[in-house]
Amino acid sequence: MELAKDIWQTALGKLQIQVSKANYTTWLSDSRGLSCQNNTFVVGVPNVFVAEWLSKRLYPLVRKTLADIMGKDVDVRFEVHNREQLSASPLVAQTDGGTSSKAPQCRFNPRYTFDNFVVSDSNRLAYAAAVEVAENPGSSYNPLFIHSSTGQGKTHLLHSIGHLTTNNGLQATYIAAEQFANEFVLAVRENQVDKFRSKFRNIHLFLFDDVHFLIDKKQTLQCFFHTFNELYSNNRQIVITADCAPRDMQPLSSKLKSRLEGGLVVDLQPPDFETRLNILRAKTEKTMASEMEGVLHIIAEKVCENVRQLEGALVYLTAQSKLSGTKITPETINKLLTSMTCKQDIKLLLRMVADHFSISPEELINKKRDRKTTLARHVAIYLMREGYNCSLSEIGKELGGRNHSTVLHGYEKIASELSTNPNLSSQIAEIRAKLNPPKGRRGTYQTA
Ligand code: ADP
Ligand code: MG
Numbered sequence: 001m002e003l004a005k006d007i008w009q010t011a012l013g014k015l016q017i018q019v020s021k022a023n024y025t026t027w028l029s030d031s032r033g034l035s036c037q038n039n040t041f042v043v044g045v046p047n048v049f050v051a052e053w054l055s056k057r058l059y060p061l062v063r064k065t066l067a068d069i070m071g072k073d074v075d076v077r078f079e080v081h082n083r084e085q086l087s088a089s090p091l092v093a094q095t096d097g098g099t100s101s102k103a104p105q106c107r108f109n110p111r112y113t114f115d116n117f118v119v120s121d122s123n124r125l126a127y128a129a130a131v132e133v134a135e136n137p138g139s140s141y142n143p144l145f146i147h148s149s150t151g152q153g154k155t156h157l158l159h160s161i162g163h164l165t166t167n168n169g170l171q172a173t174y175i176a177a178e179q180f181a182n183e184f185v186l187a188v189r190e191n192q193v194d195k196f197r198s199k200f201r202n203i204h205l206f207l208f209d210d211v212h213f214l215i216d217k218k219q220t221l222q223c224f225f226h227t228f229n230e231l232y233s234n235n236r237q238i239v240i241t242a243d244c245a246p247r248d249m250q251p252l253s254s255k256l257k258s259r260l261e262g263g264l265v266v267d268l269q270p271p272d273f274e275t276r277l278n279i280l281r282a283k284t285e286k287t288m289a290s291e292m293e294g295v296l297h298i299i300a301e302k303v304c305e306n307v308r309q310l311e312g313a314l315v316y317l318t319a320q321s322k323l324s325g326t327k328i329t330p331e332t333i334n335k336l337l338t339s340m341t342c343k344q345d346i347k348l349l350l351r352m353v354a355d356h357f358s359i360s361p362e363e364l365i366n367k368k369r370d371r372k373t374t375l376a377r378h379v380a381i382y383l384m385r386e387g388y389n390c391s392l393s394e395i396g397k398e399l400g401g402r403n404h405s406t407v408l409h410g411y412e413k414i415a416s417e418l419s420t421n422p423n424l425s426s427q428i429a430e431i432r433a434k435l436n437p438p439k440g441r442r443g444t445y446q447t448a
Helices: 002-016 021-028 048-070 083-090 123-136 154-167 177-189 193-198 218-233 254-260 271-281 286-302 307-324 330-355 361-365 371-388 391-398 405-420 422-435
Strands: 032-036 039-046 075-080 144-147 174-176 203-211 237-242 265-266
Touching: 002 021, 002 032, 002 039, 002 048, 002 218, 021 048, 021 177, 039 048, 039 174, 048 177, 048 361, 123 144, 123 154, 123 237, 123 265, 144 154, 154 174, 154 203, 154 237, 154 371, 174 177, 177 193, 177 203, 177 218, 193 218, 203 218, 218 237, 271 286, 271 307, 286 307, 286 330, 307 330, 330 361, 330 371, 330 422, 361 371, 371 391, 371 422, 391 405, 405 422
Parallel strands: 039 075, 144 237, 144 265, 174 203, 203 237
Antiparallel strands: 032 039
């Protein structure tokens, strides 16, 4: 029993980096290792729906993860363990501003504060608006809508607002749209939609991240707008982020769009060279500042797509030099950065393709074979080959160990269909445009 518990904890650690954060929180975080007998590992989960979901979607991944840890193949069973557990656990990152007897508990990311946010012309307006709504919630811009391409600091600003309002004794709730959608589906299954919605009723600030994720999820979107309207009419502050402005969210009705843009809409632009350098300086350990200055210049010059990649490059290079005990030189930087950015871009590509087809990135990788998933997988193969010149075996590896001929078949299928299927070619153009937004600096893809 104790052994199963420990093994499962280790497995959770590994699974956490393999599935999306929202999926981890919704489906795995409340699970526990119950037993391991007769080559069957039993995982306890809070309800039947979670058990079904995990069996259908994550079974191969969980099985492989356990086999890696235990050094042998085991079967996996998901069993309902304790129904109370789910309702007892907080479903969203929430802060208690002191209204209950429990000690205030803050679950915002401690690194995402206004103090740690480097302000420049590319983000000044969004920053100022975020500070304003955090200091005077509900009285200036409501809703505040912040949009940008990925990795430009939207989530950072939402968490910063959360920190400041909590420090001022107010209650703020942050939730990412993907998690909202997962929890809504759970609530529908469990007949607990009212309970789900009531969680948001008494908060002062509603911080909603990545609303674009809901665009084609009709029911969830409706639930979101009920929540929005309720909070808005009670004069509660709402801050929303997305990858584009409300007017560009095509499938939304004009009524919903005008609701979203009824307050202030601001964007975050990709940072210029000087800002990239300042961000890198801010993220470099003080003791290493002077030694790293030259390196930071090179990174700021080479990595210009988004701040997440910039930060990733710094962490990666620092770790590599510590591990190998060698100094970072311009020559090693070039080599390391090329392999790093390519890997990150592929992750992003898989995510974009999955989002486009309304499936999860894990489904692209696992064995699911319905029409939609297969088409999405083929599109991912095509884009990886065209955009990043990946070899067939590299693509196969990225897609859960598929073999060379399966990958080639997928590629050829899309390549041959493109000339006769305008719908497919416009879908591919749409995904390419998202990967290469017009404001971006790279140009891996030609959108023609
Ligand atoms: P988004 O939500 O727009 O995809 P994030 O908020 O997750 O982007 O930002 C990605 C990373 O870049 C985070 O680690 C964040 O702290 C960092 N970051 C983004 N913009 C800034 C900035 N102006 N100053 C400091 N760090 C930033
Ligand atoms: Mg974000």
